[in-house]
Amino acid sequence: MRIGDFRFNLSELAGSMGDFGTLFPLAVGYMAVCGLDPTGLLVTMGLANIVTGLVYRLPMPIEPMKVLAVMAIAQAWSPSMVYASAFAMGLVWVLFAATGLMGLVARVTPRAVVRGIQVSLGILLGIQALQMVQTQWVVGIAAVAVVVVFRRSRYAPAALLLMIMGLAIMLARGDLARIEGLTFRLPGLHGFAPADLWRSLVLAGFAQVPLTAANAVIATSALIAQYWPERPVPENRLAWNMGIMNLAVPFLGGMPLCHGSGGLAAQYYFGARTGGANIIEGFLEISMGLFLAGSIASLLVLFPMSIIGAMMLMVGLELVRFARDLSGWRQLLPAAVTVVLSVAVNMALGFAAGVAVHHLVEKVAGRGPSRAGE
Numbered sequence: 001m002r003i004g005d006f007r008f009n010l011s012e013l014a015g016s017m018g019d020f021g022t023l024f025p026l027a028v029g030y031m032a033v034c035g036l037d038p039t040g041l042l043v044t045m046g047l048a049n050i051v052t053g054l055v056y057r058l059p060m061p062i063e064p065m066k067v068l069a070v071m072a073i074a075q076a077w078s079p080s081m082v083y084a085s086a087f088a089m090g091l092v093w094v095l096f097a098a099t100g101l102m103g104l105v106a107r108v109t110p111r112a113v114v115r116g117i118q119v120s121l122g123i124l125l126g127i128q129a130l131q132m133v134q135t136q137w138v139v140g141i142a143a144v145a146v147v148v149v150f151r152r153s154r155y156a157p158a159a160l161l162l163m164i165m166g167l168a169i170m171l172a173r174g175d176l177a178r179i180e181g182l183t184f185r186l187p188g189l190h191g192f193a194p195a196d197l198w199r200s201l202v203l204a205g206f207a208q209v210p211l212t213a214a215n216a217v218i219a220t221s222a223l224i225a226q227y228w229p230e231r232p233v234p235e236n237r238l239a240w241n242m243g244i245m246n247l248a249v250p251f252l253g254g255m256p257l258c259h260g261s262g263g264l265a266a267q268y269y270f271g272a273r274t275g276g277a278n279i280i281e282g283f284l285e286i287s288m289g290l291f292l293a294g295s296i297a298s299l300l301v302l303f304p305m306s307i308i309g310a311m312m313l314m315v316g317l318e319l320v321r322f323a324r325d326l327s328g329w330r331q332l333l334p335a336a337v338t339v340v341l342s343v344a345v346n347m348a349l350g351f352a353a354g355v356a357v358h359h360l361v362e363k364v365a366g367r368g369p370s371r372a373g374e
Contacts (some may be wrong), residue, residue: 040254041289058233061264105213111326338350
């Protein structure tokens with residue numbers, strides 16, 4: 001079915017499930033370790049997906065901010081700290097957008113570094129995917145085969161088949177018997193201690209900023225321009241979107257949210273082409289939050305991780321392929337520095353070092369710095 005610029009079909013449904021691999025583990029950690037209410041977490045994600053899909057009319061992943069999520073789960077932050085970290089990130093990205101700072105960062109970031117970030121993310125996804133696949137090699141290999149055979153199918157999209165395959169395995173193991181039954185629950189209203197704003201920034205927020213700038217803003221904008229050259233989304237607009245989104249979600253119990261080039265690549269890889277994918281995902285998440293809050297965390301944990309790993313592995317390979325348009329040592333050197341440091345240390349350091357090496361190379365070569373899209 002097509003409604004204006006939106007499509008609602010099996011391909012969009014499959015694409016909406018493409019980035020579940022990054023969502024599942026972190027969402028479960030927030031619920032199980034930090035004590036976030038599943039209803040609020042899922043409903044706010046769903047609302048963010050629906051609004052973003054309507055605004056952009058393109059697939060636009062809504063994901064947890066990974067540095068904040070890992071630190072919050074590792075240190076067992078209280079819900080107040082998590083909500084404060086989301087609001088703090090909202091303030092940061094509104095500031096970046098309002099001052100034009102995000103546009104300045106994008107202008108000094110060359111295409112080679114953007115490609116380096118995409119390749120790094122592909123490698124990191126691949127490493128994590130292999131760890132997940134090895135939990136059940138046979139299931140993982142079968143899942144990869146399903147992706148290869150059915151990825152472009154309009155009538156049996158790969159991601160949808162894999163979700164059905166995972167549910168069938170859970171049914172055979174008796175895992176679905178753990179569902180407590182449908183119980184309707186609305187999200188509550190939440191707040192946070194003002195002191196937690198600065199504390200969350202010091203503990204993880206400041207480290208999150210360069211990663212978000214590189215992957216969720218610059219690389220995502222570049223990927224949109226590659227997939228839909230006729231409908232570019234400027235970096236500053238993405239910064240505004242993340243800022244407003246994170247200022248709103250804490251009060252209904254949401255976690256810090258961002259976009260991401262990996263999530264976008266996953267959605268596109270599995271069939272998403274319009275904002276219909278976001279709207280479908282949003283309604284799925286809202287439905288789970290409203291009716292399955294009592295059992296959703298355990299269900300996500302019990303879903304076969306080897307299937308999610310197979311999906312992530314194929315998306316990782318797709319991201320690595322984006323570096324094919326690089327040539328010559330002036331592009332390959334900063335891209336290589338970006339990849340090595342991103343994978344070995346962290347993406348923020350890889351991003352900064354790659355930009356520095358690019359401008360040093362251009363200065364040595366006697367050329368002016370090139371813009372990100374050149």
